[in-house]
Amino acid sequence: MAVDIPPILAGLLAKLPSGSGRYVRGDQGSVSLSLVLVTVAVVLATSSLVKFVRGLKAVNYMPGLRTPFSPFSLPGVLSPTAWWNPGLSFLWNGRKHHSLYKRFNSETFSVTPWIAGAPLIVTSNLDVLRQIAFGSHRTDFAKPEEMSQALLFWGQNLVAADGDTWRTHRRVVGPAFNTKLYEDVWVKTAEIYAQMVEEEGWASKDTIDVPVVQKLTFQFALLVISRCGFGLSFSWFEPPAAENGGMTVQQALRIITDRNTALVFLPKWVRKLPFKYLGEIEAAVDTMMTFMKEQIARRRDSVKSNDAASDAFTLMIKANEAEGNKYALDDSELIGNVFILLFAGHETTAHTLAASLAFLACNPDIQQEILDHILQVVGWDRAPAFEDYASLDKVLAVFLETLRMFPSGYLMFRQATKDTTIKLPRPVGEEGVDTIPVPKGTTMVVDVVGLEYNPRYYDEPETFKPSRWYGASKEGDNFTAFSVGPRECVGRRFATSEAVCFLTLLIRDYKLEPLLQKGETVGQWKERVLDATLFITLGVKDTPIRLVRREKGRA
Numbered sequence: 001m002a003v004d005i006p007p008i009l010a011g012l013l014a015k016l017p018s019g020s021g022r023y024v025r026g027d028q029g030s031v032s033l034s035l036v037l038v039t040v041a042v043v044l045a046t047s048s049l050v051k052f053v054r055g056l057k058a059v060n061y062m063p064g065l066r067t068p069f070s071p072f073s074l075p076g077v078l079s080p081t082a083w084w085n086p087g088l089s090f091l092w093n094g095r096k097h098h099s100l101y102k103r104f105n106s107e108t109f110s111v112t113p114w115i116a117g118a119p120l121i122v123t124s125n126l127d128v129l130r131q132i133a134f135g136s137h138r139t140d141f142a143k144p145e146e147m148s149q150a151l152l153f154w155g156q157n158l159v160a161a162d163g164d165t166w167r168t169h170r171r172v173v174g175p176a177f178n179t180k181l182y183e184d185v186w187v188k189t190a191e192i193y194a195q196m197v198e199e200e201g202w203a204s205k206d207t208i209d210v211p212v213v214q215k216l217t218f219q220f221a222l223l224v225i226s227r228c229g230f231g232l233s234f235s236w237f238e239p240p241a242a243e244n245g246g247m248t249v250q251q252a253l254r255i256i257t258d259r260n261t262a263l264v265f266l267p268k269w270v271r272k273l274p275f276k277y278l279g280e281i282e283a284a285v286d287t288m289m290t291f292m293k294e295q296i297a298r299r300r301d302s303v304k305s306n307d308a309a310s311d312a313f314t315l316m317i318k319a320n321e322a323e324g325n326k327y328a329l330d331d332s333e334l335i336g337n338v339f340i341l342l343f344a345g346h347e348t349t350a351h352t353l354a355a356s357l358a359f360l361a362c363n364p365d366i367q368q369e370i371l372d373h374i375l376q377v378v379g380w381d382r383a384p385a386f387e388d389y390a391s392l393d394k395v396l397a398v399f400l401e402t403l404r405m406f407p408s409g410y411l412m413f414r415q416a417t418k419d420t421t422i423k424l425p426r427p428v429g430e431e432g433v434d435t436i437p438v439p440k441g442t443t444m445v446v447d448v449v450g451l452e453y454n455p456r457y458y459d460e461p462e463t464f465k466p467s468r469w470y471g472a473s474k475e476g477d478n479f480t481a482f483s484v485g486p487r488e489c490v491g492r493r494f495a496t497s498e499a500v501c502f503l504t505l506l507i508r509d510y511k512l513e514p515l516l517q518k519g520e521t522v523g524q525w526k527e528r529v530l531d532a533t534l535f536i537t538l539g540v541k542d543t544p545i546r547l548v549r550r551e552k553g554r555a
């Protein structure tokens with residue numbers, strides 16, 4: 001069988017040694033399929049070899065994985081996980097006994113793909129995180145541009161920005177994250193909890209089976225960020241449609257959060273194709289854009305008249321007005337930042353709340369200890385107050401320990417902005433550091449799972465031990481799953497205020513138990529649930545739990 005090929009390629013092929021001469025008919029611009037395949041294979045093999053050799057140089061020949069695809073490239077994510085393809089979950093799978101790192105006798109190793117994706121240096125070491133994560137104004141590393149692009153859909157923002165742009169955004173977004181906001185988060189969390197209990201119809205039930213607790217925690221976190229981030233009060237169950245029959249803001253926001261990956265990664269023209277799924281995304285984007293523009297104008301007025309609310313959006317506008325013209329953000333940047341709070345804060349918190357409930361359900365002794373602590377601090381009768389936050393350190397400890405074991409923000413990427421070096425501490429037990437050259441453009445990956453399971457920092461890292469964080473409510477720097485330094489999570493206290501309030505209320509009202517399948521043991525339930533599901537963020541698998549109402553006065 002012969003195929004037609006462009007004459008220029010046919011000419012080149014004709015010059016190649018042709019063996020028996022049976023395969024090439026360069027004069028007619030047509031060659032046999034097998035020769036084309038061989039040629040393509042040779043070209044691919046050569047380019048793979050060149051890519052591989054360049055990759056090895058980029059990672060300074062550091063020991064590591066040599067794979068066809070980067071685990072973070074599209075082919076790497078889409079191909080089945082196998083000995084030849086580590087897949088997206090390779091860092092998770094290698095966490096036990098730090099086995100992935102033990103293979104290379106280091107807390108840092110390389111990944112050098114020979115077909116698709118960039119060469120990477122992967123680290124689970126805190127000192128390396130400190131050397132690279134602080135942003136390009138402090139280090140020779142910045143967020144990779146292609147990653148930031150995906151975050152720019154709504155406008156430039158704090159997460160995507162780097163260098164001086166990042167500093168300008170932090171000046172406006174940073175002040176919004178203050179005690180006033182955290183108090184608002186606490187109060188609204190308690191209100192939404194009451195709304196959930198009522199609208200789910202729990203008030204009249206002694207036992208409630210929740211087949212997938214993530215359905216509750218995702219809805220909960222969305223409502224909290226909508227209220228405290230955007231100042232929008234939504235009902236627990238979505239109303240069917242707007243009065244004019246159009247899409248409600250609540251629907252629009254839900255569609256945008258549920259379909260965020262499609263929204264961010266699909267090219268604009270694909271969203272215009274005549275499919276309902278895509279059409280709803282377009283309508284949701286239009287609804288939200290119109291709404292946000294109106295809201296900015298309204299909030300500017302309320303800030304001027306000193307009649308301002310305490311949601312993050314309003315606080316940002318307040319800080320922005322105070323900046324004057326020189327450093328102020330424009331409307332698209334303000335919108336970019338409000339949306340980034342939604343995406344950075346919703347899924348991460350929802351996953352960690354679900355995982356906290358899973359751990360509590362299968363650790364009754366720890367749950368009892370936390371209940372005793374809640375009763376000691378708050379008692380049975382009064383509502384927990386924002387002022388209790390610091391005293392409820394054992395509740396916070398559950399959330400932090402859960403986040404350590406299932407770090408929802410499980411990857412951080414940085415890229416060298418120039419030829420530079422990093423200092424790698426030698427393995428535990430060996431003195432000193434090694435200095436490694438890192439050429440410009442090399443991508444560094446902070447493996448947060450590896451960091452949180454690194455025996456250098458934690459004893460028994462695979463054991464759920466909230467007690468390691470008791471007394472941590474003073475927000476010490478030794479907790480690393482929110483990152484560290486100037487670029488650590490700005491929403492950390494937002495997330496912990498929400499979590500401590502929610503968990504305090506729920507644990508005081510209900511005993512949490514694993515909801516078992518017929519014949520299933522608690523051990524099997526743990527195997528099924530306490531494993532990672534991951535894509536953009538990381539969480540536990542679908543978690544079925546049973547809530548048993550506590551008898552007030554009897555711990």
Ligand code: HEM
Pocket residue numbers: 133158159170229340341342344345346348349352403407408409411412413481482483486487488489490491492494495
């Ligand atoms: C359990 C919940 C959360 C986790 C685990 C988490 C984790 C992280 C991590 C690891 C980073 C650093 C990313 C990097 O440098 O590449 C980060 C940054 C950030 N987070 Fe969170 N986050 C959480 C909740 C929130 C919430 C609730 C908000 C907002 C309401 C938020 C907003 C942000 C923003 C804006 C940044 C960028 C900060 C900067 O670069 O200056 N996060 N988060």
